[in-house]
């Protein structure tokens with residue numbers, strides 16, 4: 001391809017750019033976009049904020065913003081803006097089935113708050129949903145995206161719902177953990193294969209049959225099979241050639257201590273005949289054992305042969321979601337600051353890739369530079385705030401205050417977080 005292009009370029013640069021433009025046009029025109037949201041003006045007419053958790057005053061507000069650091073301040077998304085809150089918002093699109101189609105679900109997400117416990121995932125819902133009531137209990141078809149909690153949970157969720165059961169992906173897919181924008185892409189193909197991409201790079205791929213437990217396994221170990229009587233699974237045996245050395249058993253375990261002396265005041269008449277105490281015999285090596293050799297008849301560890309699983313019934317529609325109709329965000333956040341943008345539901349991975357390049361790809365370097373600048377400022381502020389005067393009394397007071405402050409912050413931060421997060425994870 002590269003060589004062919006170079007040759008074309010030499011021949012006629014105009015022809016080349018025309019050819020590229022044409023092929024891009026073809027890619028674009030063949031793609032079907034079911035839903036695309038860049039959060040431009042008017043987004044609020046397309047999205048419905050749920051009343052979920054409102055009466056408990058636990059529903060968080062969304063901030064329409066490009067965030068504290070960005071590659072283009074005019075390119076806004078929606079960001080969680082209150083700590084310890086639930087968030088639920090959704091948009092409707094014309095109902096679709098992905099039967100015999102590739103389904104691409106993509107969005108970008110940025111955790112400006114240095115997310116320590118919270119989700120950054122989105123959901124696709126089916127059928128009819130009361131969007132005003134959309135919340136943690138609303139059934140969903142697909143849940144996809146990053147989830148972070150503490151040191152142990154830092155993964156990309158890919159949950160597929162079949163017959164009302166949520167099936168989690170069995171493979172570990174680590175998510176991004178920095179404070180910059182990243183694009184998450186889930187591709188589901190009609191041959192029941194999938195791919196998970198982060199920033200247009202494939203991080204995981206495989207089959208719905210093997211990487212989820214949606215259907216029972218195609219093959220199982222034969223439960224009827226028994227290990228044959230004569231199956232030799234001992235890897236090592238005693239060497240039959242090895243002989244016990246003559247006199248081996250005559251070596252005593254203990255011997256008299258030759259260095260012991262009969263005490264001066266020992267009275268043979270009263271104390272009986274003196275005998276030296278015994279000590280362990282350095283020559284004694286324990287009961288004789290033949291040395292071990294490899295068993296020439298070793299057949300390996302026995303395992304039951306695999307057979308077709310009688311409980312397996314293929315479902316060629318394993319990948320099909322026939323009534324997709326809503327895309328939603330439903331989250332619990334301890335610390336707010338997660339910003340969503342560029343949501344796409346389409347049938348064409350190339351289109352999704354191009355969208356990611358045009359948005360995240362174009363802005364990522366400027367965003368990184370803005371982030372580095374913001375970090376520099378923050379660090380400077382922090383050093384400025386640190387006590388510089390050398391009065392020992394004052395310094396001690398301040399550090400005491402700081403320690404106290406930290407401790408009580410932790411108490412507040414940990415307890416509700418832990419309990420609510422457990423709830424959130426139970427819901428899965």
Ligand SMILES: *[C@@H]1O[C@H](CO)[C@@H](O)[C@H](O)[C@H]1NC(C)=O
Nearest residue numbers: 063064065066067068069081
């Ligand atoms: C929304 O985000 C901007 C940019 O980070 C910030 O300046 C503003 O304070 C935020 N507004 C709310 C209500 O959180």
